[in-house]
Amino acid sequence: MKLIINDEIKNLAVTTITSLLTTLEQPEKGIAVAVNQAIITRQNWDDFQLSENDQVTLFQAIAGG
């Protein structure tokens, strides 16, 4: 389905966050995920169902401050 990941439109055959991260080759550690501005905690990454046109934002810690 169509998803907007960090402002990029992508078409991916995934429904859960876990599968999304695997597809994008992102490590699970050190990451925070928000869907439509709402934070989804990692214990829900297998259960939460993504929907068409969802805005997904992925955050990580970087050097700064």
Add this chain to the structure above:
Amino acid sequence: MSFYEQLQKLDWDDIRLSIYAKTATDVERALTKSRLDLDDFQALISPAAEPYLEQMAQRSVQLTRQRFGNTIQFYVPLYLSNMCSNICTYCGFSMHNKIRRTTLDMRQLNSEAQAIKKMGFDHLLLVAGESERKVGMPYFRQVFSELKSQFSHLSLEVQPLEQADYEELKELGLDSVLVYQETYHPRTYAEHHIKGKKSDFKYRIETPDRLGKAGIHKMGLGALIGLDEWRTDCFHVAAHLDYLQKRYWKTKYSISFPRLRPCEGAFQPKSIMNDRQLVQLICAYRLFNPDVELSLSTRESEHFRDNVIPLGITSISAGSKTQPGGYSDDTEKALEQFEIDDDRSPSEMAELVKTMGLEVVWKDWDRSLTALK
């Protein structure tokens, strides 16, 4: 958390030894620092500081003028009642002393208030013995509603009350509360407070915490000098002040130095503090805490007050009468709580204070600035 918990961490004997072990070097260091800590306070009240008294006095004057300007506040105590349900070995009001007991009714209260206003005072300290049943919240509510409109500043020195009581009285016009721990040594405390609610050391020592939480504008601390070793007890006052200032940072603080005098009932102080030592203590408080108010009562002699007031004192009482009804009717005498040594009138004191280059402040601040109904 209250000061009672904090007190458990202080060892009386260790502190006493530490004070007496202070050297001239410790004192000199304290005299040159701009921010003193409790360790410095110990040095300043130790015997080692005695040769430095003149220097301490000079510095005390400097700090006091800088912070308070050339002013001194005048207040007067009004004894509401000498009824008391405590037995305290050192006090004229003690329950077992056979004296005539009286509590002012509202008519008498107003007549006292009028006599006091005629003398020029606007700051009143309401004092009573500790008699919860007869002189408790219902009585205080009446008193405040009578006096609130007549005086700009009302202070209270009565039995310790609950936090909710202080909150209520604050709305009714209460500005400050004085509660002296008498002694910070629990065993000595127990020896002198034999019966009544005042024998509860913990409840009394937690009173300033309740006052801070109730948001009372100002609170007064002190030890009754002589009940136990005076240097150690006065160190505890400073430690108590230090603790309270950090937690209840919006509150103002005041310290008094009542020295034990004989009164009805044979009693001798355990530790005698002479005049020189009292001057040392006053200067030590001032150097340790440039902002705290220091108050000197009429228990001290004329000669002493004349010379010590300019050194660091910021408020004094004058023309005091320590028996209920003493202002309007001088002839009828119930027994006094303590003997007055300086019985000069307020106008005499005002003249005297002017010669010291100080201006009398009858009214410190206006209650109308706070939102009181």
Add this chain to the structure above:
Amino acid sequence: MSVTTLQSAFILPSDELVIADKTFSSRLFTGTGKFSDQKIMAAALIASQSQLVTMALKRIDLANQDDDILKPLIAAGMNLLPNTSGARDAKEAVYAAQLAREALQTNWIKLEIHPDPKYLLPDPIETLKATEQLARDGFHVLPYIHADPVLCKRLEAVGTAAVMPLGAPIGSNKGILTAEFLEIIIEQSTVPVIVDAGIGAPSHAALAMEMGADAVLVNTAIAVAKDPVAMSQAFALAVQAGRQAYLAGLGSQAQTAVASSPLTAFLDL
């Protein structure tokens, strides 16, 4: 690049710093920003023996994989302190804090709210608001603020774990411009005081510690030094020296005597 060995014998034994649920034997906190490359950053921070390091949070760049900057730091035993840099108000800061908690699995957060992009001075009102909210939500909040003593007491009242007053504007390297106010804060505070921002040289850090600060946070001065590894060690030594001086009890400058007639002669009468 020279490597000097830190004399850990000078770290005083039971002078540990307790903040919230952690204990620190090093009072030098560090930041990860502005380094020229990540390898040098990791080397410098580890060489300083700092036990708390700050980092920011940003959206992942899917095209460019960043190296995991945290791995070497975590391996060296450093505690992570994410910050809310980029937030311009309490709402954004709270959101950033929640993301950081999720990403790094820590409820420690450094609150930084600077809506002014030029001087990066912290917004006191938004910071107080956010601290209250985050503290209620179980965070250990370390707010970056101006050296305002009253603000510090207000933050204490809403449950802050520490206060981080600035020495000078971020990145200015101007030292402890706020000394007078830091002294008041240190005197009045019942929570740890960590001087943050503006520390440009080890002497500044030593001064802050001599004044009685519980710790300092240094970032820019280490990152932009010619030899960041050596500089970070210099800072570590300075923090230790300042702390030891404070504990040893500094003497001070003599006050000028006030000449006047004797005030205590009356006692001899």
